[in-house]
Amino acid sequence: MNFDWNRARAFLVTAEEGSLSAAARALGMAQPTLGRQVDALEEELDVVLFERVGRGLVLTPSGLDLLEHVRAMGDAAGRMSLAAAGQSQSIEGPISIAASEIHAAMLLPPVIAKLRALHPGITIEVVASSRASNLRRREADIALRNFAPTEPDLIARKVRDVPARLYATPDYLERIGNPKLPYDLRHAEFISIDGSGMFLKGLNAMGLNLTEANFPILTENYLVMWEYVKRGIGIGVQDGNLGDAEPLVRRVLPDFKPLIFPIWLVAHRELNTSRRVRVVFDMLAEELSKPTGRSAVDET
Amino acid sequence: MNFDWNRARAFLVTAEEGSLSAAARALGMAQPTLGRQVDALEEELDVVLFERVGRGLVLTPSGLDLLEHVRAMGDAAGRMSLAAAGQSQSIEGPISIAASEIHAAMLLPPVIAKLRALHPGITIEVVASSRASNLRRREADIALRNFAPTEPDLIARKVRDVPARLYATPDYLERIGNPKLPYDLRHAEFISIDGSGMFLKGLNAMGLNLTEANFPILTENYLVMWEYVKRGIGIGVQDGNLGDAEPLVRRVLPDFKPLIFPIWLVAHRELNTSRRVRVVFDMLAEELSKPTGRSAVDET
DNA sequence: GCCAATCCATGCATTTATGCATATCACGGC
DNA sequence: GCCGTGATATGCATAAATGCATGGATTGGC
Numbered sequence: 304m305n306f307d308w309n310r311a312r313a314f315l316v317t318a319e320e321g322s323l324s325a326a327a328r329a330l331g332m333a334q335p336t337l338g339r340q341v342d343a344l345e346e347e348l349d350v351v352l353f354e355r356v357g358r359g360l361v362l363t364p365s366g367l368d369l370l371e372h373v374r375a376m377g378d379a380a381g382r383m384s385l386a387a388a389g390q391s392q393s394i395e396g397p398i399s400i401a402a403s404e405i406h407a408a409m410l411l412p413p414v415i416a417k418l419r420a421l422h423p424g425i426t427i428e429v430v431a432s433s434r435a436s437n438l439r440r441r442e443a444d445i446a447l448r449n450f451a452p453t454e455p456d457l458i459a460r461k462v463r464d465v466p467a468r469l470y471a472t473p474d475y476l477e478r479i480g481n482p483k484l485p486y487d488l489r490h491a492e493f494i495s496i497d498g499s500g501m502f503l504k505g506l507n508a509m510g511l512n513l514t515e516a517n518f519p520i521l522t523e524n525y526l527v528m529w530e531y532v533k534r535g536i537g538i539g540v541q542d543g544n545l546g547d548a549e550p551l552v553r554r555v556l557p558d559f560k561p562l563i564f565p566i567w568l569v570a571h572r573e574l575n576t577s578r579r580v581r582v583v584f585d586m587l588a589e590e591l592s593k594p595t596g597r598s599a600v601d602e603t
Numbered sequence: 604m605n606f607d608w609n610r611a612r613a614f615l616v617t618a619e620e621g622s623l624s625a626a627a628r629a630l631g632m633a634q635p636t637l638g639r640q641v642d643a644l645e646e647e648l649d650v651v652l653f654e655r656v657g658r659g660l661v662l663t664p665s666g667l668d669l670l671e672h673v674r675a676m677g678d679a680a681g682r683m684s685l686a687a688a689g690q691s692q693s694i695e696g697p698i699s700i701a702a703s704e705i706h707a708a709m710l711l712p713p714v715i716a717k718l719r720a721l722h723p724g725i726t727i728e729v730v731a732s733s734r735a736s737n738l739r740r741r742e743a744d745i746a747l748r749n750f751a752p753t754e755p756d757l758i759a760r761k762v763r764d765v766p767a768r769l770y771a772t773p774d775y776l777e778r779i780g781n782p783k784l785p786y787d788l789r790h791a792e793f794i795s796i797d798g799s800g801m802f803l804k805g806l807n808a809m810g811l812n813l814t815e816a817n818f819p820i821l822t823e824n825y826l827v828m829w830e831y832v833k834r835g836i837g838i839g840v841q842d843g844n845l846g847d848a849e850p851l852v853r854r855v856l857p858d859f860k861p862l863i864f865p866i867w868l869v870a871h872r873e874l875n876t877s878r879r880v881r882v883v884f885d886m887l888a889e890e891l892s893k894p895t896g897r898s899a900v901d902e903t
Numbered sequence: 904g905c906c907a908a909t910c911c912a913t914g915c916a917t918t919t920a921t922g923c924a925t926a927t928c929a930c931g932g933c
Numbered sequence: 934g935c936c937g938t939g940a941t942a943t944g945c946a947t948a949a950a951t952g953c954a955t956g957g958a959t960t961g962g963c
Contacts, residue, residue, distance in 0.1 A: 308608035
């Protein structure tokens with residue numbers, strides 16, 4: 304194992320990101336540096352890892368074979384990073400929180416303001432991503448999710464249930480005939496936020512009977528969806544507390560039961576030993592449990 | 604996993620070797636370099652890994668916790684090194700062969716001479732060690748052993764059976780009354796080469812009835828043992844072909860059946876794909892299968 | 904209680920690696 | 934077919950890591 308381990312990391316990230324430039328961005332290094340490290344590793348191991356073809360790199364069979372092992376190194380490095388962060392008992396330092404765009408934009412600001420006021424030494428990075436962050440690879444320290452985690456090495460706490468309702472502008476509701484029953488929505492247009500069909504199934508479980516034809520617009524960005532709804536382009540789903548507080552829109556079926564989305568707070572078990580992570584985790588749990596918006600008793 | 608992987612390696616080797624100096628020797632680096640790398644890792648992870656006490660270092664609980672993960676990195680690095688060596692199709696380059704002292708000194712020289720003559724581009728390192736080398740950690744590319752490997756990821760070939768006999772100087776035999784039967788050896792003194800008692804059991808299985816009192820001298824060095832035997836200090840076990848060829852000594856019980864020790868040639872499965880390793884492995888297998896010494900038909 | 908051996912820390916010259924700017928090249932859109 | 938975008942290589946000045954020599958400190962042996 305007497306080769307340069309940093310060069311191995313350069314190889315790993317390059318292979319996973321697909322290009323030297325992307326890997327350099329991911330590692331916060333310059334692209335020539337990474338290129339030279341990969342070259343040096345090839346010379347060191349006497350193996351050709353990449354085939355330089357055109358504007359990109361493709362793994363050679365040898366490279367593919369070695370990639371498997373360097374991935375194991377990377378996994379172990381990730382676990383080490385987790386354990387190291389868990390050992391840190393300092394209240395000051397960085398914390399990264401992963402959440403969907405809508406959670407990051409709507410739920411987190413007041414909590415983070417309070418956190419900053421109470422613990423000025425804690426610096427916060429918000430990772431707003433549409434897909435669930437991989438906590439085992441330490442893409443974030445703490446994550447907000449809409450589902451309970453299945454991985455056994457994660458610890459989670461359910462902080463609240465969010466009632467989700469359908470919203471649209473009064474103008475749009477007028478245009479489709481002021482629906483009163485789910486059946487009235489059979490020709491309405493919804494703005495979808497996921498491509499997997501889960502959104503459609505959720506709505507049908509609510510009593511509607513929709514098909515893919517009802518979803519002419521797809522975006523993976525929650526804020527984009529909400530903007531479209533506010534401009535009268537279609538119907539969208541929103542947290543009942545937040546939607547009721549938005550003057551531009553109205554509930555589509557005001558008296559129907561909302562869909563219940565749980566919000567889970569998740570962290571890696573290794574991080575439970577870190578004082579800083581615990582402080583942030585506990586504060587998030589407490590603050591997020593408080594109802595937001597104007598209608599606190601909205602949940603059926 | 605965004606920390607310096609070379610510093611992690613420095614931590615691993617330091618923890619396993621027990622000191623910065625020993626780790627520096629193992630890695631072929633200067634001791635201050637390693638010390639600074641460990642310091643930098645501690646600062647990078649914000650964790651105290653070692654407690655500086657007196658002239659040495661002891662792991663902190665945090666360090667012990669992280670060591671587990673960096674060991675996993677090291678294991679993966681070892682597998683990567685193996686796979687990389689296996690990918691090398693160059694006939695030129697280094698090969699390391701592990702063997703016991705006696706094998707390295709007595710069996711290998713003619714084979715290595717022939718190998719050097721046929722393939723001058725291959726450079727050879729002989730690792731003479733008393734304990735079996737760990738091929739999975741790539742302490743050597745090819746090993747000579749006296750037992751069949753049990754690990755599934757090793758490939759092995761039995762190259763020959765070596766008849767082992769007891770030898771001593773005529774002078775010493777005279778002194779203990781020229782033994783003719785195993786019973787006559789009940790008070791003889793043997794020079795042992797292992798501390799585990801396997802040697803004693805092997806001799807008793809041969810028909811002798813010895814106790815620990817028969818082994819007043821212990822050395823883990825085969826050549827040392829053989830030197831002592833040649834100087835008339837006691838009885839020792841030796842390859843029948845080599846022992847019969849030594850004019851200074853005689854067989855102790857000339858007509859008894861020898862103990863049979865197999866010689867296995869072992870390599871890691873990953874290395875089977877390397878052309879250079881195959882060449883050396885096959886040549887070793889062929890050359891070692893030929894009988895050595897003057898009595899080729901000595902076996903039973 | 905002293906001496907030798909061994910280990911870790913520090914200062915400084917040198918080698919090595921990195922980053923920036925830039926050249927070069929390939930692919931895709933119009 | 935031309936051009937823009939995004940990719941990989943190269944030259945050079947700078948920053949960082951390394952090695953050597955040395956100092957300071959502790960343990961074990963006599």
